[in-house]
Amino acid sequence: MSKMLSVENLSISFRTDEGVITPVQGVTFSVESGRTLGLVGESGSGKSISTKALMQLLPGSAVLGADSRMTYTDKSGKEIALGHMKHGSKELRRIRGGEIGMIFQEPMASFSPVYTIGNQMMEAIMLHRGLKKREAREYAIEMLNKVGISNAAARVDQYPHELSGGMRQRAMIALTLSAGPALLIADEPTTALDVTIQAQVLDLMRDLQRELGMGMIFITHDLGVIAQIADDVAVMYLGTIVERGPAKEVIRNPQHPYTQGLLDAIPSLDHLHDRLKPVPGDIPSPTARPKGCPFHTRCAQAISGTCDVQEPQETSPLPGRAVRCWLHETKSRSAA
Amino acid sequence: MSKQNDTLIEVRDLAVHFPVKTRKLFKTEVQMLRAVDGVSFDIKRGETVGLVGESGSGKTTVGRAILRAIDPTDGEVIFHRKKKGDIDLAHASEAELRKVRSKMNMAFPESGSGGIKVHNLAGDLLRAFRPEMSLVFQDPYSSLNPRMTVRDIIAEPLVASGKYKDREKIDARVREIAARCKLNLEHLRRFPHAFSGGQRQRICIARALVSKPKFVVCDESVSALDVSIQAEIVNLLKDLQEEMGVSFLFIAHDLSVVAQMSHRVAVLYVGKFVEYAPTEKLFFQPKHPYTHALLSAIPTADPDAGFEPIRLQGEIPNPLAAPSGCRFHTRCPFAKERCSAEVPEWREIAPEHFVACHYAEEFDFSRGKRS
Numbered sequence: 001m002s003k004m005l006s007v008e009n010l011s012i013s014f015r016t017d018e019g020v021i022t023p024v025q026g027v028t029f030s031v032e033s034g035r036t037l038g039l040v041g042e043s044g045s046g047k048s049i050s051t052k053a054l055m056q057l058l059p060g061s062a063v064l065g066a067d068s069r070m071t072y073t074d075k076s077g078k079e080i081a082l083g084h085m086k087h088g089s090k091e092l093r094r095i096r097g098g099e100i101g102m103i104f105q106e107p108m109a110s111f112s113p114v115y116t117i118g119n120q121m122m123e124a125i126m127l128h129r130g131l132k133k134r135e136a137r138e139y140a141i142e143m144l145n146k147v148g149i150s151n152a153a154a155r156v157d158q159y160p161h162e163l164s165g166g167m168r169q170r171a172m173i174a175l176t177l178s179a180g181p182a183l184l185i186a187d188e189p190t191t192a193l194d195v196t197i198q199a200q201v202l203d204l205m206r207d208l209q210r211e212l213g214m215g216m217i218f219i220t221h222d223l224g225v226i227a228q229i230a231d232d233v234a235v236m237y238l239g240t241i242v243e244r245g246p247a248k249e250v251i252r253n254p255q256h257p258y259t260q261g262l263l264d265a266i267p268s269l270d271h272l273h274d275r276l277k278p279v280p281g282d283i284p285s286p287t288a289r290p291k292g293c294p295f296h297t298r299c300a301q302a303i304s305g306t307c308d309v310q311e312p313q314e315t316s317p318l319p320g321r322a323v324r325c326w327l328h329e330t331k332s333r334s335a336a
Numbered sequence: 337m338s339k340q341n342d343t344l345i346e347v348r349d350l351a352v353h354f355p356v357k358t359r360k361l362f363k364t365e366v367q368m369l370r371a372v373d374g375v376s377f378d379i380k381r382g383e384t385v386g387l388v389g390e391s392g393s394g395k396t397t398v399g400r401a402i403l404r405a406i407d408p409t410d411g412e413v414i415f416h417r418k419k420k421g422d423i424d425l426a427h428a429s430e431a432e433l434r435k436v437r438s439k440m441n442m443a444f445p446e447s448g449s450g451g452i453k454v455h456n457l458a459g460d461l462l463r464a465f466r467p468e469m470s471l472v473f474q475d476p477y478s479s480l481n482p483r484m485t486v487r488d489i490i491a492e493p494l495v496a497s498g499k500y501k502d503r504e505k506i507d508a509r510v511r512e513i514a515a516r517c518k519l520n521l522e523h524l525r526r527f528p529h530a531f532s533g534g535q536r537q538r539i540c541i542a543r544a545l546v547s548k549p550k551f552v553v554c555d556e557s558v559s560a561l562d563v564s565i566q567a568e569i570v571n572l573l574k575d576l577q578e579e580m581g582v583s584f585l586f587i588a589h590d591l592s593v594v595a596q597m598s599h600r601v602a603v604l605y606v607g608k609f610v611e612y613a614p615t616e617k618l619f620f621q622p623k624h625p626y627t628h629a630l631l632s633a634i635p636t637a638d639p640d641a642g643f644e645p646i647r648l649q650g651e652i653p654n655p656l657a658a659p660s661g662c663r664f665h666t667r668c669p670f671a672k673e674r675c676s677a678e679v680p681e682w683r684e685i686a687p688e689h690f691v692a693c694h695y696a697e698e699f700d701f702s703r704g705k706r707s
Contacts, residue, residue, distance in 0.1 A: 042562040043533070165391070166651055194390040194589060196648045199633040203647065221562055224635035251637055265567040266637055267592040269619055275574075276567035276596060282532055283562075 004073050004183060004215050005054070006030040011065030012046075012053055012239075021286045024050050024239040026065075028314075031183065036209065036216040038230030038247055040223055040262070042283055046239035047219045051185045054082050055096055074099050075182050098128040101181030105188040107168040111160040111175075117144075118156035121175045128179040143174040147204060166197035170204070177208065183215045190225065202229055223262060227251055235259050238284065238294040245321035255323045257299045293326060301327060343416055344550060344583050345379040345402065350411035352394075352401045356656060369656050371397045373607040374411070376682070379551070382577065384584040386598030386615070388591055388630065390652045393604040395587045399553040402585065403469050415469075415551075470544040474556035476536030480528040486539055487524040490514060493547045509546060516579070517542040517572065534565035538572065545576060553585045558593055570596055591634055595619050600688070603627050606655050606663045609682065613689040621702045623691045626664050628701040662693065670695065 012024040024046040031037050039047040052058050054070055070082040072095070085092040104110045112120060121140040125131055131139060137156070144152035147170040160168055169189060176184065186205065190198040206229055209216050218229055226233050226247055233251070234244040235258065243256040254260045261279035281298040284290055290297050296307035306326050317328045352372040358365045372394045379385050387395050401408045414424050470493070473479040480489055490510045494500045500509070511521055517538045528536060537557065544552050554573070558566045570593060577584060586597045594601055595615055602612040603626065611624040622628045629648045648667050653659055659666045665675035672695070680692045693699075 042564065164651055194652075195591070195630060195633040195635075196390060197651065198635070199647060202635070222635065223563075223637040227637050228635045262563060263637060265564040267567070267570070267596040269592055269595050269631075269634075272595055272615060272619070276570050278567035278571065279564040282534065 002033055002073070003030050004033045006069075006071050007050070007054070008067075008069040008071075009065065010050060010053060010068045010070065012049055012058065012068075013063045013065070014059075015061050015063070016287075018287050022239065022289070023286050024053075027236075027239070027241055029234050029241060029244065031215040031217060033182065033215045034209075034213045035231045036218055036229055038226040038233040039217060039219045039236060040221060040226055040233060041236035042221060044238075044283055044286065045236040047236050048187055050236075051102075051187065051217055051219060054185070055100060055102060056083060056085060056087070056092060072099070072183070093127075097124055097176075097179040097181065099181055100183045100185060101176040101179060103169075103172055103176050103184070103186045103189045105191050107165070107172040108160060110172060111168070113160055116157050116159055117163070117171050117175075121156075121171075121178050124175060124179045140174075140178060143178045144171065146208070147171070147174045147177075148200070149174070166193055166201065169193060169197075169201055173201075173205065173208070177212070181214065183217070184209070185217045185219070187219045188221070189218075191220065191222070198225075205229065223251060223266060235262070238286070238289060240294055240324065241322075242295065242325070243321075243323045245318075249318075249321065253318075255317055255321060255328060256295075256325050257301050257327070258295050261298075293324070303327075303330075306330075342380045343378050344381045344383075346412070346414040346416070347378065347398075347402060348376050348412040348414070350375045350398065350401055350413060351409045352397050352406060353409040367656055370607050370658065371655060372401060372408075373658075375604075375607075375609055376411075377602055377609070377612055379583050379585060380599075381550075381583060382581045383600070384577065384586050384598045386594035386601040387585060387587045387604060388589065388594050388601060389604035390589065390630075392606075392652050392655065394607045394655075395589075395604055396555055398604070399471075399555050399585055399587050403471065403553060405471075469551045470547065470549040470553070472537075472540050472544045472552060472554045472557045474559050476533055476540055476560070479540055480536055482528055485525050485527060486514075486519070486531075489528070489539060490524075490542045490546050493543060497547060510542075513542045513546045516576065517545075532565075533561055534568060537561060537565075537569055541569070541572065541576070545580065545582065548580065549582060551583045551585070553587065555587045556589070557586075559588055559590060566593065573597065591619075591630060603630065606653055606658050608663060609690070609692065610664065611691045611693075613686075613691075617686070617689050623685060623689070623696040623699060623701070624664075624693050625668050625670050625699065625701075628699075629667075631701075631703075670699070 007030065008028050010024060010027040011022060013020050013022045027050055029037060041047045053064065064083055072080045072082050074080055080095065118137060118140050121143065122133065122136040125136040125139050126133065141152045141156050144155055149155050149167060149170055163171060190201050193201060202225065220226060230247040232244065233247040234241045235256065237258050243250060243254065243259045250259065251263065254263055264277040265279060267276055279298055284297060292308045292310055293312050296302040299307065302308065303326055312324045312326045312329050314322045314324050315328050316322055350372055351374050354369045354371055356367050356369045358367065375398060377385065387398060389395050397406065400406045402413050412424050487510055490513065491506050494506050494509060500506045514521060514524060519538050519542060528539065531539065558569050561569060573584065576582065586594060588594050598615050600612065600614050601618045603610050603624065605626055611618060611622065611627045618627060619631065622631060629646050632646055646669055650667055653666060661676045661678050662680050665671040668675065674694055678694065680694050682690060682692045684690050685696055
């Protein structure tokens with residue numbers, strides 16, 4: 001398994017009327033081929049923006065940090081620096097879709113309502129696979145079959161509004177995969193679906209990923225979904241990754257107080273009569289990012305004089321794990 | 337207290353059918369969409385009844401029909417009043433309704449594609465829904481009028497009821513309920529845009545409870561919120577229920593939240609109940625295959641989650657062409673011949689445990705609790 005994407009020190013700022021805000025700050029992560037990285041966090045934690053930067057989908061007012069590096073190794077093994085390609089260039093068009101595919105939360109908003117499903121799929125197939133129109137159509141039907149859409153030969157000529165929510169999301173997956181991406185970014189793909197349909201779509205994505213050996217970034221706010229699909233997980237809070245590591249280990253033994261809080265807040269069927277334990281306080285607004293550790297305003301274990309002054313660096317309390325928290329930094333220092 | 341006195345709302349064979357027109361070349365065909373097709377249950381005073389089901393199962397329609405936001409086609413909704421006697425909401429006149437409605441309330445769902453937007457409802461519907469019943473909706477962004485201050489939003493049910501003429505009395509009541517919902521009283525003069533999702537949902541709850549309703553429908557009230565804020569709101573609703581003795585009909589598709597909130601839970605499938613039981617029983621000894629399938633579809637944060645899941649194939653059938661016999665037979669892994677021919681009886685297989693399945697006794701879907 002090779003590292004296909006490495007993001008280092010990614011910072012994104014926006015110029016707004018109220019001054020510069022920085023919703024993503026110093027984010028570092030990597031994706032290996034054949035593995036799934038889960039990005040979790042509350043709304044406003046910067047999970048979507050970070051991945052949009054990879055595809056250069058940010059609005060014009062966004063500024064990338066000077067030392068931000070996003071390196072992608074394409075199918076032929078060539079290293080490409082993302083984020084600085086010319087808009088409309090051939091290179092960017094090849095990356096978008098052909099190398100990195102993206103699935104969004106609301107499939108109705110991502111499909112064009114005025115073209116048939118098949119039409120939209122064929123466009124991608126002809127562009128990225130260089131097939132002729134008739135072959136492209138056959139390939140589209142094959143892909144629809146693969147994602148479990150029954151009667152694909154008829155569905156291919158239907159419009160997006162004729163499909164149900166679950167079907168549409170399957171069609172979206174088929175569309176994205178038909179361009180043959182090596183890396184798939186899925187931004188809350190199951191959030192709008194019923195649990196039964198969500199389970200089907202998660203099974204499907206897991207199977208397809210295994211079959212095609214793709215790397216995947218899976219964005220969600222649901223740690224339950226992470227446990228089902230991700231190999232590794234990165235927990236984001238206010239634009240910073242506070243903890244990362246193998247998904248199972250992080251969920252079983254969280255090291256950062258925020259991760260612990262998130263896990264405790266999930267209602268469990270096994271503790272029906274206990275009170276739920278929310279993370280205290282509200283998520284601060286991006287214009288008023290707290291000084292020091294961004295989480296110290298809501299953290300029960302905050303050390304005054306340390307956490308509210310200086311931002312903690314990433315440390316590794318356990319092998320394969322990384323945490324940004326003064327609790328661990330002081331521990332590791334006193335041990336050394 | 338006798339059992340009769342305990343019951344607040346009694347729903348008997350409630351049905352809501354919508355006419356759907358399909359244009360053919362020379363004629364217009366009218367089909368009946370049976371969104372809710374014969375649903376019976378009751379809600380006790382101070383109790384929360386959860387209502388779960390996939391989208392399109394008719395959850396919201398049940399909630400609205402009870403409040404008479406839509407007129408039921410058939411059946412009875414009886415609202416038991418301690419002093420003034422019982423009233424059948426399904427057949428009540430407009431004038432009678434207006435008196436009762438302020439005692440019930442509702443909190444709204446995210447309306448991505450043409451759903452109900454509460455600020456559009458503000459006038460007629462909210463005025464109608466005053467002192468005894470009320471609603472809390474899902475999306476706290478579209479359910480607050482952006483041009484009204486928080487104080488005015490919360491006060492609106494009181495003003496509309498016409499019972500409070502005195503501005504100071506209204507203010508006092510607004511401040512009281514706002515404080516109970518943990519809103520900062522200094523923020524009452526602000527407009528909704530200045531608040532986060534969780535705070536907005538508190539405003540919606542304050543508005544729903546300001547008239548001291550007996551009954552509140554929470555329609556997906558916590559579904560759009562982050563898990564931590566969701567936990568806060570669930571705790572708040574439970575506290576308020578304990579203080580005020582209000583009954584909730586808690587509609588949600590997220591089963592674990594419903595389990596936390598509810599005393600009893602009903603499972604709805606294509607307009608009919610398939611199972612209705614006390615929460616513990618429903619979640620740990622479900623008798624209907626559909627309930628079991630819903631439960632096994634919940635993604636748990638426990639990587640070693642251990643019970644045999646069953647995966648449902650396909651999607652919920654179109655209610656315009658509801659399957660014959662048991663409506664679940666097209667997706668049921670245990671379906672036999674009888675299921676497609678015979679409608680299963682709605683029966684009580686254990687005290688307070690109702691199920692509609694021919695073979696309920698043969699299934700054992702019990703799962704052990706994990707600690």
